[in-house]
Amino acid sequence: MRDFLLEIGTEELPVWAQSTGEKELFNALFNFFKENHIKHGKIKVSSTPRRIFAHVLDVKEKQDVKEKIIKGPPLKIAYKDGKPQPPLLGFLKQRRLTEDGIEKRDGYIFAKVKEGGKDTASLLKTSLPSIIEGIKFRKSMRWYDKKAFVRPVRWILALFGEDVIEFEAFGTKSSNTTRGHRFLGNREITISVPSEYESKLKENGVIADREQRMAILKEKMEKLSKSLSGTVEEDPELLSEVTGLVEWPGVLYGSFDKRFLNLPHIVIKAAMKQHQRYFPVIGESGDVLPYFISAINNDEKFASLIRPGMEKVLTSRLEDAEFYFKEDMKIHPRDRALMLKDIVWMEHVGSMKDKIDYALLLLDYIMEKYRVDVDKDLVKEAILLAKIDLTTQMIRDGKEFTKLEGEIAAEYAKKANIDERVVEIIREHNLPRRYKDNIPKTKEASMIGIIFRALDLVALLKTGYDFSSSKDPYGARRNVYAIFDLIVGHAFHFFLDDVYKKAISIVGAREDKFDLLWEYTKDRFFNFLEEREKIRYDIVDTIIEVNTDIYDVRERALCLNKIMKIKPEIFERIAISLKRVNNILRDVKEIKGIKKELFTEHELNLYNAAKAIEPDLKNLIQKRAYDAFLNKISQLAPLIDSFFDNVFVMVEDEELRNNRFSLLSYIRSLFNLYGDFSKIVV
């Protein structure tokens, strides 16, 4: 048993590519050993900006040996006059067998052979080029011929115990040498056995193990922040990113002029984190301190030489921000609200000012019609101010500060002493920004989110967009999903189709295009509930047909979905019966009143039972007691079955026939309180 070590040495890998490379390499090696029946111990993969490596422990020298019966040539051509013929001789030679070792049966030659047992080293030699060249990245490049990798491969180290596995991949010959840190150990290093790989690299300025590098960075940063009487801001994503930007985990702190602390702290943090990848240092009160901590790809002893440059870059970004901020403070947020008329909302639809006006109208409508439980005055105030940052220099910067849209509006409103509650609503109104992001804490911010997004969708309709693109170029899918998230998260009750229709009339989009948007929304809602709650789409369809309060649709669908899982047969029977009812009633033009005196026994039973539970059913729907509703209405199932078993609907007698139509229609209307059960796929 020996260890196997493979290192792919490259020019600097993007951080994302380091993790892709690790995963791909692990899988490729795992499959190689499995397919070749080579036993081995743990496979460790890790990476730095300049290398992806795998260290496989305790790899067997040879493949496992397996016995196997193989089929040779047919007997009739294997021998002639009792003598072995070329087909047989060839077979024997190829398999290294003698005639004694063969069996003759069923018209063929058979032989027992041993398979496997090949040297691991030679199998590696054959397979490694395709293993390495087969690693796939979502974005890759060529640099010398047609083969592609994420960045140029410059060396390959392949050691099986003490032996180099010799091969060539990407035009590079494998060897037993690696390279150290570009500056701390800029030389070729010979590795004689896999076990010394990481320690030798460490001597040459490289901590090859990512986890270890990250832990060292974290510890050093925490220590450093303590000496600055603060704590380093937790940001696992940023920590993992900087771990992928250095081979040697050095850390330094820098400072900036206290005057910049007058800037909104989100701006200071954005200046540090988004481009420079510095960590903010937070004081005891939770405020930003005038320091930063940064990883460096070098020894700390040079910190004093490196620090000034890093400080200068940050200062120039903060100066930009300071300039924007000072300019921005010259105009009150309320005056900015007027300036929104010069900002395009959507071409051929209107300005941001128009959007705000429309939002207020739509808010009025929703509040009046649905009596939603939100503080209308706060929402109104927040709508007026939520988009004012689009007129600010800070947001128009086009770089890191642009991403603070919404938060800058909140900060500036705060500076202008706007009601703190309004400020918080503005701060959150853009959430969720992406799939699976948080939703706002307040109902008020969520309501704004729904209104703005409904308007955006309707505006798209007005531009002539047909909602059919799978690429979602205008973020329609994101908007629709966000609306669902907000409605579900805050239990809003209103008819979404009705809100759309109102928005269409407010914006002045074409009313005949409503179906386009509604069908799109329904389809997305089926997906949404299928993905999030594993609800069958036909069950959602069942309910959305009769009810477009989508919070309620979800509640009902959840109940029905649950019951369908526990006892599917009842509602499948109901679905079949109601499909039958629909068929019978399809061409019936007029439903007349029910005449009890015409009923036969089975009709009367069904009618009486239905009548008896009708008040309950209506009451339960009113109370949104959906479990109870379904339980109650399922009592009708056997009675419906015996109705169909015993009563012939399409009788000659017109009066009798009409009366039966009426009964069926009545029964259907009870089910329709909940949903159109005939839509259930049986």
Added chain:
Amino acid sequence: MLSFQEIIKILEEFWADRGCVIVHPYNSEVGAATFNPHTFLRSLGTKPWNAVYIEPTRRPKDGRYAENPNRVQQYHQLQVIMKPAPSDIQDIYLQSLTALGINLKERDVRFVEDDWASPTLGAWGLGWEVWLDGLEITQFTYFQQVGGIPLKVIPVEITYGLERIAMYVQDKDAIFDIEWAHGIKWGDIYKRFEYEFSVYNYEEADVDFHLKLFDFYEKEAQKMFEHKLVYPGYDFVIKMSHVFNILDARGAISVSQRAFYIQRVQKMAKRAAMLYLELEEGK
């Protein structure tokens, strides 16, 4: 302390010693050294090509009336193009910084992923921005496609931001304070120029005139390509791009029109690329 002109001289000599011919800036406004035919056209085909040149680069939208210490509408790039890319090109590049007296062993140097694309030129490549103590000083790109054509031989393009490097080397806080030659500052030469062009780009440039120019240049480019004159034709592609940048700075192009204008430049750039290959490489 190295002056701006000394930095240029050292870098040109450095690359000349490594086989690059020292060529010169293009005599038409470009938004990046990549537009220069020394890079754009010569990247195409299989013929080796190694060159170094400086390029005054115009970015009308970056003008700040000479008031912002870090942003100007014309700055200088030093461009290196090597085709095919040498396998030790990163090391060579780092040596060029050493040649400027920067002791890299005591610095924080990083190659940070930055993929480059120019929709206008139908070009893209992968590479990095090079960070020196957190400051971005160079764009380093392996071209993959130029003028819509996938490249057979991969060139490397190294673009130094000369003002950034000079500010670092000279420890200055503003572009205008860079020592151009001893006793002469960057601002002495360009401050008024920056101010005037900011006024021009943002306020005075005649929109109708430039819209017409764009159309004229497009027609002329097309005509030249029909006559199989790639260099004159490509000249007008460069001019289209600059006129577009002025219109853009002037706020005369809406978001939805943008893509349309870029597409028109790109279409002509692609024709130039195809024609160049046809003429130079006989394909």
